[in-house]
């Protein structure tokens with residue numbers, strides 16, 4: 001609880017309280033979300049630069065900037081162009097046993113005379129630190145191009161040179177020099193930083209204190225100190241995350257469902273009989289796991305992992321039908337309109353002739369229709385509502401929503417998952433993903449949840465051959481397959497579905513292909529900007545064989561299911577991420593016909609080459625996900641929605657797995673001993689927890 005002494009703590013003071021920070025600088029800092037002294041201290045460097053004195057050339061290889069200390073012997077201005085001014089000095093550097101030339105390239109400024117200032121500061125006899133780039137031959141530095149210089153007798157120069165210095169993200173009006181000096185000022189002004197961690201934890205884990213850690217992260221005196229500080233602060237982030245998860249999952253785990261399910265077979269049996277195929281053993285096992293959870297007295301939180309094409313949709317439908325059989329409603333949320341629409345048809349197909357009422361809710365559903373759906377969902381006339389983010393809106397109400405299924409869940413954040421789940425009493429949730437993630441990451445992203453895995457593909461899948469190809473060769477294969485009665489996708493990278501430029505390029509390509517390469521074939525275009533109805537119509541026609549070639553943007557990346565399609569040509573494949581490519585490839589090879597994924601690409605970076613090579617080498621989604629994590633890191637792979645959930649700045653979920661485990665253990669112990677976190681030693685932690693996660697995640701209830 002915030003007592004008045006807490007409010008007056010130096011951390012809560014405005015940054016203007018610091019020497020050298022006026023309203024203007026405070027305004028600029030606010031753009032970096034730094035408003036209080038506490039915010040400032042938590043504005044961690046994005047990198048560190050080793051600016052300890054550089055040994056004489058030839059002694060050790062130099063990396064990064066050259067840093068020398070010496071006395072100016074001679075200084076002069078050199079005639080140069082209008083755009084640059086040149087200033088040159090000869091510096092005697094005792095530790096190098098000689099002199100070195102230093103050059104300043106300066107852009108003239110209207111506000112003051114740069115050269116005048118340099119002349120004043122760099123005059124013969126002056127003792128200076130120089131930071132710059134070396135123009136060097138193998139054994140001797142000929143010249144240093146100065147980037148910064150400091151007078152040795154400047155009392156603050158030891159913040160900027162002769163040490164490891166912090167590198168911060170900057171913004172207009174905030175220079176590196178100002179930020180370093182202000183940071184030092186803040187550390188000094190605050191003195192002993194109030195300890196957010198319980199002292200018992202600090203002792204048990206032998207961490208640095210908060211003061212030591214903050215000093216060490218901004219101004220480390222050695223690599224070792226830097227790493228120790230980073231670990232302690234990373235742990236802090238992870239502890240807060242795990243506390244949030246333990247609390248949240250405890251809420252779900254301890255909640256009691258006020259209803260039960262019985263397997264009545266009213267819908268499930270006809271569904272199984274009309275499927276047209278046998279469920280795989282993996283599907284049966286997973287459905288059993290889900291039903292057992294649903295029949296338990298606590299709400300289910302289960303993650304279903306299964307590679308692209310492993311048949312997750314059928315499992316989702318079975319889950320929704322168990323609710324429907326018992327007279328309850330279910331919601332099925334997908335990240336894109338195309339996918340939501342596709343699920344809608346799939347349900348219509350599998351449930352035809354059964355008395356299950358379904359409806360679609362996306363932002364493109366016309367107003368009239370939408371109002372009808374809303375009214376019917378609210379009174380329970382609809383059993384299963386499918387949709388996109390549109391389902392989350394406040395006016396979407398249910399009579400008795402009891403189960404929520406979220407497809408391709410990595411596109412949604414915690415807050416979104418929670419929003420849907422809170423449209424009724426404690427209820428069951430199934431989240432599905434084709435991007436398998438390591439156990440530690442799953443823990444960090446979901447707290448505790450149960451994982452089911454579809455580790456078996458439906459039978460009769462033909463292999464997908466993946467290779468790089470020239471455009472001509474790829475189109476030849478398209479024509480050959482179409483002749484056999486098959487269908488093909490040609491996908492263009494669109495980074496922004498809303499970008500006019502990208503769209504125009506795709507449209508132009510479509511015209512070109514229709515009129516030349518695929519003249520005589522039935523070709524159509526689909527992209528995210530098409531009106532929902534048109535898009536649905538194109539997809540439906542393609543699915544029923546009405547087009548031979550579908551030119552598409554990555555809107556078809558997830559979920560689209562057309563078993564007769566056997567070719568996927570990906571144009572500029574080097575512009576796609578690995579997971580996207582794997583998802584795209586998953587659109588083909590679904591109907592038992594040999595299939596071809598052709599990557600038209602000119603990968604320039606080693607990373608792009610590696611992506612393309614990995615895709616050609618393996619079809620195993622788990623290996624691809626692993627590789628993707630290595631190449632891009634969890635932030636990128638999991639998408640911004642989830643990354644934004646975590647508020648991790650120093651912790652890395654891949655490399656700090658050990659810290660994550662400790663944090664988990666400590667979070668459970670703390671909440672066991674003091675569930676509301678109200679003991680004096682825990683209050684600071686409680687406040688930071690609420691500040692960080694309360695709003696972001698939608699309510700963390702501390703008893």
Ligand code: ADP
Nearest residue numbers: 277278279280308309310311312313314458561
């Ligand atoms: P994903 O796991 O990628 O969502 P889908 O649910 O879209 O996969 O399933 C891919 C295809 O496999 C669909 O055409 C679906 O009808 C089909 N399918 C699912 N289960 C089976 C099965 N047991 N036997 C044969 N085909 C199946």
Ligand code: MG
Nearest residue numbers: 312313407559
């Ligand atoms: Mg799917």
